[in-house]
Amino acid sequence: MNCSDTKRLIDAYLDNELDLRGALEIEEHVARCPGCGEEERALRELQASARANLIRYAPSPEFEARLREALHVEEPPVPVESVESSPTPPRAARHLRRAWKWAALAPFAAAAALLVVAGPRLWPAPSEASVADAVIAAHVRSLLANHLTDVASSDQHAVKPWFQGKLDYSVSVTDWTAEGYPLAGGRLDYVEDTPAAALVYRRAQHVVNLFVWPSKRAADEPLRRLSRRGYSAYCWVKDGMHYWAVSDLNETELQKFVELVRRQG
């Protein structure tokens, strides 16, 4: 990584849009190059001051018209991540596309908030996107720091009791060795300052982290898919618990895993 590469990519780096390797290379360059280090510091300062001080601006009439048009569209355009390109059976794809309608509308809802000049923030906090970032970061950390499991066992009757006393809720643990997803163990993790149970499963060379923690929302929520930096995350709410399954597995195999978890109990 040299200075000109860094100049080209530093915005994407600050916006967490680079893959892990790219981000690490920039981080390393910025640490030893005074010029680029100064640039990073100045950009972060600008970002912080913009977030703290900006009042809302009304968008241009053309932009507003496009947003309104987008908001009235019955069928949202093809979802952000192209689910269709993955080799899913038609029924699963249809189901997923339905689940996606909400997720596909989210950017438009966020943009609609822009129409309110100096109004209150309409975007609920923490947004699903920031939870997705936190969950995927936790997944990456578990692989990087060589701290995948606190309790390493393929025995569900050993993993489940381990969580008791560490969490004030009970987590159901199932080993899916027979289905091709053996349980590797459990780990205590934190997602957005909430203690979460992380159940670790393996599939060939890949790791799936299943995060479970209590939800404040009473109603169940349908399955949604998000992706960041090459990792996929599926999330849903069932019986008052948040579930997030994160992995770099291919879509078909991760979907199969998610179906297994959703079918249990």
Added chain:
Amino acid sequence: MEALPVEFREVFVLREMEELSYKEIADVARIPIGTVMSRLSRARRQLQAAVACREQAGSAS
């Protein structure tokens, strides 16, 4: 902020205030991701220059 061309301002606001990803901004503004990156980058450089300019004017007066 007012001095920014409107297409730069849109991208900047969607990123910094709504915290949308590049892909989401591209979908909302209907521009390619590459254009999101370049507009965001140029918006930031112009804002930096404007802030520096104002600070200089402030210290001169």
